[in-house]
Amino acid sequence: SQQGEEDPQALSIQEGENATTNCSYKTSINNLQWYRQNSGRGLVHLILIRSNEREKHSGRLRVTLDTSKKSSSLLITASRAADTASYFCATVGLYNQGGKLIFGQGTELSVKP
Amino acid sequence: DTGVSQNPRHKITKRGQNVTFRCDPISEHNRLYWYRQTLGQGPEFLTYFQNEAQLEKSRLLSDRFSAERPKGSFSTLEIQRTEQGDSAMYLCASSPAGADTQYFGPGTRLTVL
Numbered sequence: 199s200q201q202g203e204e205d206p207q208a209l210s211i212q213e214g215e216n217a218t219t220n221c222s223y224k225t226s227i228n229n230l231q232w233y234r235q236n237s238g239r240g241l242v243h244l245i246l247i248r249s250n251e252r253e254k255h256s257g258r259l260r261v262t263l264d265t266s267k268k269s270s271s272l273l274i275t276a277s278r279a280a281d282t283a284s285y286f287c288a289t290v291g292l293y294n295q296g297g298k299l300i301f302g303q304g305t306e307l308s309v310k311p
Numbered sequence: 312d313t314g315v316s317q318n319p320r321h322k323i324t325k326r327g328q329n330v331t332f333r334c335d336p337i338s339e340h341n342r343l344y345w346y347r348q349t350l351g352q353g354p355e356f357l358t359y360f361q362n363e364a365q366l367e368k369s370r371l372l373s374d375r376f377s378a379e380r381p382k383g384s385f386s387t388l389e390i391q392r393t394e395q396g397d398s399a400m401y402l403c404a405s406s407p408a409g410a411d412t413q414y415f416g417p418g419t420r421l422t423v424l
Contacts, residue, residue: 240416
């Protein structure tokens with residue numbers, strides 16, 4: 199069973215618009231990561247935010263983390279058709295020594311040209 | 312590019328047959344992870360190795376599943392007596408010990424008829 203849930207499950211926007219997906223999780227974490235998956239492919243790491251951080255940026259990506267609400271959001275600004283993919287949040291538990299990732303169900307993003 | 316590789320990429324088998332998948336991690340990575348992903352869901356953790364030692368197994372890994380990493384390099388995942396419910400994408404990932412980011416292979420898609 200998965201740790202978290204993502205909202206929305208699917209999102210369709212026009213090129214140039216911003217896209218936001220939210221992730222909620224259940225247990226205390228060491229860090230939270232976001233991954234991207236193109237259809238039928240492996241996952242690509244996008245960004246990692248640690249439990250003592252509240253916001254992080256990488257290029258057009260902005261991630262926030264609210265540990266009191268056990269939630270995170272991923273914002274993609276100025277979206278492009280090439281951003282079309284599924285986006286997953288994944289957590290590493292606070293006492294997890296091995297680094298295993300617990301994934302959410304993902305948000306399927308479609309960016310229309 | 313010496314990323315994570317997985318073979319085969321696709322496998323179709325009949326119920327009751329045994330199948331084996333191979334994962335070659337990035338060469339200097341001593342942690343190796345297996346995940347399973349069904350359609351429309353996020354990946355679920357199966358097991359992980361540090362070098363040749365299998366340090367954690369999920370309850371999802373029934374006794375029909377076995378994973379090995381005999382020399383601490385490549386890993387194999389075998390499923391015996393396959394069932395239709397085993398149909399999924401099997402993903403392998405690797406990371407250096409102590410690192411939080413995992414690097415995923417392209418996956419092996421298994422279809423059990």
